[in-house]
Amino acid sequence: MKGVEDDGRGRSVPCLVAVRCVVATAVSVVAFVMVVMVIITVRRPEEIQVVVDRGYVAVHGMETAVVGNMTASVAMAPAPAGGHRRLLSTAAARKLSEVHGSDTQTVGGGEDEDTEEYYPTFRIVLKVSSPTGRGDDVIDCNTTIGLVDVLAPPSAPAGSTDAAIVLFGAVRFSLDKESSHTLLATATIGHDEAQRRYVTERYRNSFVFQVAVKVQMIATRHSSSTTYTFNCWPVTVGDGYAAELVDDDDVLCTKTTSHDKWIPKLLHFPAPPPTS
Incomplete structure (x- = not known):
């Protein structure tokens, strides 16, 4: 009605509209970034x-x-059933001789030298x-x-x-x-x-x-x-x-870095010099 002042209800304030748009955009960006980070974390290798x-x-x-x-x-242990004898260090040979007695064989200096390596x-x-x-x-x-x-x-x-x-x-x-x-x-x-x-x-x-x-x-x-x-x-x-x-x-x-991969290989050892 003419002559009645409008109290402003139902009218939008321009600055509030801008604030709402900024907040909505920020929330959307944050949500998008979080989703991307979750996907990257899940798909990233262990x-x-x-x-x-x-x-x-x-x-x-x-x-x-x-x-x-x-x-x-050196000393050689008696062979287990179906197995091969093995050489022992001096300390191991001493312990073994206490258990097996004459079954422990000393090699390397006697007439019955055993050349097993x-x-x-x-x-x-x-x-x-x-x-x-x-x-x-x-x-x-x-x-x-x-x-x-x-x-x-x-x-x-x-x-x-x-x-x-x-x-x-x-x-x-x-x-x-x-x-x-x-x-x-x-x-x-x-x-x-x-x-x-x-x-x-x-x-x-x-x-x-x-x-x-x-x-x-x-x-x-x-x-x-x-x-x-x-x-x-x-x-x-x-x-x-x-x-x-x-x-x-x-x-x-x-x-190591991706361009510094190690390829497993055994060293090529030179043959020992011939014995005279």
């Missing part, structure tokens, strides 16, 4: 961690192999974990481990190369999400005389020596797979589990 247990690789029989190469007397066995323990909880529930892992003699002088066969002086066979296992797996791998050397000579000479010169442990892991989820390379340093190689050699701390392995 974070696998690898450590070398106590930073140590134990060698059983290394001392005996070195002694054998020096043509000193002892093959040193390397043992390494890795702890593999997937702590983040990302990715699939179960990951199939195919792992190959090598010991690389990174401190070898350039003139040595292992100098300036990432080929392994000891290569462990592939080990396959399943890793659950947010879980860990303890992996024990062993490798016996000796069938290659040049390899055995190199490793025993390396041990003889320093009694213990340090290596880099290279780990190649192929992680398979459903139909896709990813290859990881881990570098573990420094790791000590020693004879047995002597308390003074084994550290209490694990060695955490670092994951």
Whole structure:
């Protein structure tokens, strides 16, 4: 009606409309970003961690192999049923003789010299974990481990190369999400005389020596797979589990970049010089 003033009810204030639009847009953007982050987190590959247990690789029989190469007397244990006899270190032979008496045979200096050779066995323990909880529930892992003699002088066969002086066979296992797996791998050397000579000479010169442990892991989820390379340093190689050699701390392995993948291969050891 003409002459009646409008009290403003039902009329929108322009500044409030702008504020509402800004708030609605901000909420939409935040919601969109959160959805994208969730999708990326779910689809992002799991974070696998690898450590070398106590930073140590134990060698059983290394001392005996070195002694054998020096043509000193060693002892041989009686063979188990259907098995082969094995050479023992002096301490082990002494203990065995207390149990078996004359069944323990000393070789290397008598007329009945036994030329059977002892093959040193390397043992390494890795702890593999997937702590983040990302990715699939179960990951199939195919792992190959090598010991690389990174401190070898350039003139040595292992100098300036990432080929392994000891290569462990592939080990396959399943890793659950947010879980860990303890992996024990062993490798016996000796069938290659040049390899055995190199490793025993390396041990003889320093009694213990340090290596880099290279780990190649192929992680398979459903139909896709990813290859990881881990570098573990420094790791000590020693004879047995002597308390003074084994550290209490694990060695955490670092994951290398995508363009620095390690290809597992055994070092080509030169043949020993001919004997006169």
